[in-house]
Amino acid sequence: MDIWTYQSVEYVTVAGEAWLASASEYPRSMRALWQSRPWAPSVLPCGRVFDVISMPSLFGRRVLDELWASGPGCGPVALFRGRTLLFVQPGAAPRLRTLLAWEEWAREVPPLLCHGAGDAVTVPPVQRMVDAPDSPGQGAGRWIVAPDTREPWLPGAATVLWACVRASRGQAACDGPLPAPADLDGEPDPLPSA
Template identity: 85%
Template sequence: MDIWTHQSVEYVTVAGEAWLASASEYPRSMRALWEDRPWAPSVLPCGRAFDVISMPGLFGRRVLDELWASGPGCGPVAAYRGRTLLFVQPGAAPRLRRLLAWEEWARDVPPLLCHGRGDTVTVPPVQRMVHGPESPGQGSGRWIVAPEEREPWLPGASVVLWACVRAAREADAPPLADPAALTIG
């Protein structure tokens, strides 16, 4: 099952909201902000509750498909400004950066932005507004897999590394011939 057919919600559950807020130095203030403006994107620090790996949109789709095909799936995932934001374990961003620099396959993987301690990321609204193009929050990103749990499973650096390598190799593989076009002669 790939991520695009995976049943996911387009809004953050109460438990998921609590997890997102735990990334902030002031979780109660974040929850109050979301109560007043659930359609507004937010800026949260990385390194406490999660790190974020930002990748080009199409490559991100391939990585997510690999994560689901290989079994572990993924935790929360967002789309923002043409990029896929994969939420990973705290500490995974600097480790992934080092692994990609060290291993020979780094040249196959497009440049990833690894956001860890000291970085911040813009996260989509906790609720999606669907009233029209003038609605607040439109164009501010969306959840592909919204946070649903107080402690979601987040992939580590090695899981993401292998998904990236497989996705990059799959993208470079020549297309398979259409079996219907083959004739035995």
């Protein structure tokens, strides 16, 4: 499956809007803002309802393809200023950051921005103004998979790590063989015999 061609839900539903607003300390004010300016991007805090993993868009596409093709799928996903924003379980961002630093193949994964508690992210508008191309915020990003329920399924750190490694190895297979993982002493481990 290719999420970029057909698993796309680009418009935030009323239930999805309620879920997004619940991340704010003042959900009713957030919904009122969206009602008056549905075309404007918004800043929402991470850590309460979701964390966000921000990755380069091309790598993000490969990660999402992995999640859909051979994994469980994903929850909300947005594109914003050349980055893919993957919404994940609260607490997944610091855990993923730790796992990436610990694992021997982390050097194969491009740098990810892991936004968790204490961070905030800019999310695309809740509505796309198709009939008004000159409206403010039109270039502010878009939803690839928009929130559509009050409780969307969000991947955890292990699922995202798995998809990142698979996406990295898939790219590395195109670029050549992966280097042998380094042992604790910094020397490459011998490759296993076939």
